[in-house]
Amino acid sequence: MSNRVLEVKHATMRFGGLVAVNDLNMHIDKQEIVALIGPNGAGKTTAFNMITGVYKPTSGQVLLDDRIITGMRPDRIAHAGIARTFQNIRLFKALTVLDNVMIAQHLRLGMTWVSSVLRTPKYRKTEAEMYNRAKELLEYMGLWEVRGEIASSLPYGMQRKLEIARALATKPSLLLLDEPAAGMNPAESAELTALIRGIRDQFHLTVLLIEHHMDVVMDISDRIYVLNYGGLIAEGMPAEIQSNDEVIRAYLGGDDDEA
Amino acid sequence: MAKMKKRSVILSILLLAVLVLVLFLIDGHASKYIIRITRLCAINIILALSMNLVQGFTGIFSLGHAGFMAIGAYSVALLTIPVAKKETIFMLEPLIAPLNTLTLPFGVALIIGGLLAAAVAFFIGLPCLRLRGDYLAIATLGFSEIIRILITNAQSLTNGAQGLKSIPKTADVWWCYGIALLTIVFIALLISSSHGRALKAIREDEIAAESMGISLLRHKMLSFMISAFLAAVGGGLYASYIGTIGPDVFQISRTYDILMIVVMGGMGSITGSVMAAFIVTIGQEWLRVLDGPLPFLSFWPENGVAGMRMVVFSLLLLVVILFFRNGLFGHKELTWSSIGNRLSRLAGHKPAKEVNGHE
Numbered sequence A: 001m002s003n004r005v006l007e008v009k010h011a012t013m014r015f016g017g018l019v020a021v022n023d024l025n026m027h028i029d030k031q032e033i034v035a036l037i038g039p040n041g042a043g044k045t046t047a048f049n050m051i052t053g054v055y056k057p058t059s060g061q062v063l064l065d066d067r068i069i070t071g072m073r074p075d076r077i078a079h080a081g082i083a084r085t086f087q088n089i090r091l092f093k094a095l096t097v098l099d100n101v102m103i104a105q106h107l108r109l110g111m112t113w114v115s116s117v118l119r120t121p122k123y124r125k126t127e128a129e130m131y132n133r134a135k136e137l138l139e140y141m142g143l144w145e146v147r148g149e150i151a152s153s154l155p156y157g158m159q160r161k162l163e164i165a166r167a168l169a170t171k172p173s174l175l176l177l178d179e180p181a182a183g184m185n186p187a188e189s190a191e192l193t194a195l196i197r198g199i200r201d202q203f204h205l206t207v208l209l210i211e212h213h214m215d216v217v218m219d220i221s222d223r224i225y226v227l228n229y230g231g232l233i234a235e236g237m238p239a240e241i242q243s244n245d246e247v248i249r250a251y252l253g254g255d256d257d258e259a
Numbered sequence B: 001m002a003k004m005k006k007r008s009v010i011l012s013i014l015l016l017a018v019l020v021l022v023l024f025l026i027d028g029h030a031s032k033y034i035i036r037i038t039r040l041c042a043i044n045i046i047l048a049l050s051m052n053l054v055q056g057f058t059g060i061f062s063l064g065h066a067g068f069m070a071i072g073a074y075s076v077a078l079l080t081i082p083v084a085k086k087e088t089i090f091m092l093e094p095l096i097a098p099l100n101t102l103t104l105p106f107g108v109a110l111i112i113g114g115l116l117a118a119a120v121a122f123f124i125g126l127p128c129l130r131l132r133g134d135y136l137a138i139a140t141l142g143f144s145e146i147i148r149i150l151i152t153n154a155q156s157l158t159n160g161a162q163g164l165k166s167i168p169k170t171a172d173v174w175w176c177y178g179i180a181l182l183t184i185v186f187i188a189l190l191i192s193s194s195h196g197r198a199l200k201a202i203r204e205d206e207i208a209a210e211s212m213g214i215s216l217l218r219h220k221m222l223s224f225m226i227s228a229f230l231a232a233v234g235g236g237l238y239a240s241y242i243g244t245i246g247p248d249v250f251q252i253s254r255t256y257d258i259l260m261i262v263v264m265g266g267m268g269s270i271t272g273s274v275m276a277a278f279i280v281t282i283g284q285e286w287l288r289v290l291d292g293p294l295p296f297l298s299f300w301p302e303n304g305v306a307g308m309r310m311v312v313f314s315l316l317l318l319v320v321i322l323f324f325r326n327g328l329f330g331h332k333e334l335t336w337s338s339i340g341n342r343l344s345r346l347a348g349h350k351p352a353k354e355v356n357g358h359e
């Protein structure tokens, strides 16, 4: 078995005339933390959507553990081991914190609805296991105390953490985080950085994250990919990216390349 | 927690005993009219819960209830009317074999009707459940009309516009409430199971649910087929309750009647649907006086205004929705622990902290 978890090969996503992602090539190895950065509208979320099956790439391929997953439905891809969070938080708003995390384990239930309704011994055992795991995850995230609260009533930072807990509940091998530190202050994002590292070590995960907070990105990433106008403009270690002229230009101001 | 659970079980058994006693008294002593309304309440509970499963718990907008009811009703009629009666009913064209020589027990006929409706739901759902919500609403509405047209024209199967009469009135208080109770327990168990949580997740956010590994089509299909099954069982009971059915019984307005109960009670509340089924069923009966002459109002037309009751009833519904935007119960359920908390709060105690039903 190779060490490769994710591989994106020549992936392109077109929306009518707009090329949101153009010929993207990237790869992530086991237990790496990789960041995908770039200015607004660069195509980062679109790349996530191609990887998770929300969009089918116009051309190109996505491989998970050397298996082609291009064009698979999002729920099949979740089964295969990719979990994600959303840039504009998408919790199950009217449900409790606990239910949010329980729901994310449904894909591993492995029983028909008849066993569910009849509460067979096997079902009750699995439900108890799901509950214990939910407890473990929520305690880890510091959310166990609010398990009975309605998700939408949580403060913003907690909602972001709940999204991560929910993603972890699917037992992924690859975790995609879309701007997990958005809206957080420096202290909170420092805490989040430690948390993400902790998650990687504790759950033996591989992480791909999109982030605008450069302090978080530089601190946490093993490697960084930089997108601009849908195309990859740089790839490398944090130090290399920080001193890359093209990246600096892309961030300093859109169209002044020729200046 | 274990003690609380035990207390809930005891209270539920007590409630059940009271219910049985009340039904026993009604069945034995109340007027025929009261007994009829009592039975109709139970049938409406089944129909409302069946609709609430798709609309309230899964968030799918399906309007095919009248059609699924019709499938159940005609199944029960064709399978339970005695053979001798069938010959006199089908005057224009004889009933096709083997239905013309077949009668089955009422319970079996109900189940067959339910399975038939679930199968039809499967074939409607396969193309439509993949599409956006409003497509399903339109498709199910269309299906409902198509069923009615088929019934009107399939003379040798349904006796067309003449309808079917002499349906055995097996659906007494015990049948109606027995099945209503089974339905309540079934829906409660389904909704609180892992599969039920998945349905609610789809209602909350399809994209997130799918990204968490929930197959949208498979779970929507589950909800839609179970709902169709229950609607047909409700329709079968209804056929036995009225004794005579025809295509006109299953107009789209039947669907709206049920929708009204679900909306009033609260989309996504079992308690709400049960309560609202009683309120709407009994309310519509009481308001029947409005359709007739109202001699104490001098300006009122002498022969009354037909349909006035529905006008008033719709206004009442409007008021409910204005003041309780999510119906009487919203997503909430009345449970023994929630009643207990409310009571102890009234008594000035701090309520026991309530954390979902998992412990």
Ligand SMILES: Nc1ncnc2c1ncn2[C@@H]1O[C@H](COP(=O)(O)OP(=O)(O)OP(=O)(O)O)[C@@H](O)[C@H]1O
Pocket (backbone or CB within 6 Å): A015, A018, A020, A038, A039, A040, A041, A042, A043, A044, A045, A046, A047, A087
């Ligand atoms: N479904 C869609 N249909 C049409 N255009 C889209 C769609 N999704 C994204 N786009 C366009 O693709 C481009 C890339 O969008 P994307 O959301 O991937 O950017 P991003 O890098 O995540 O930006 P941000 O940092 O603002 O989140 C944008 O121009 C956007 O308008």
Ligand SMILES: [Mg+2]
Pocket (backbone or CB within 6 Å): A044, A045, A046, A087
């Ligand atoms: Mg984005």
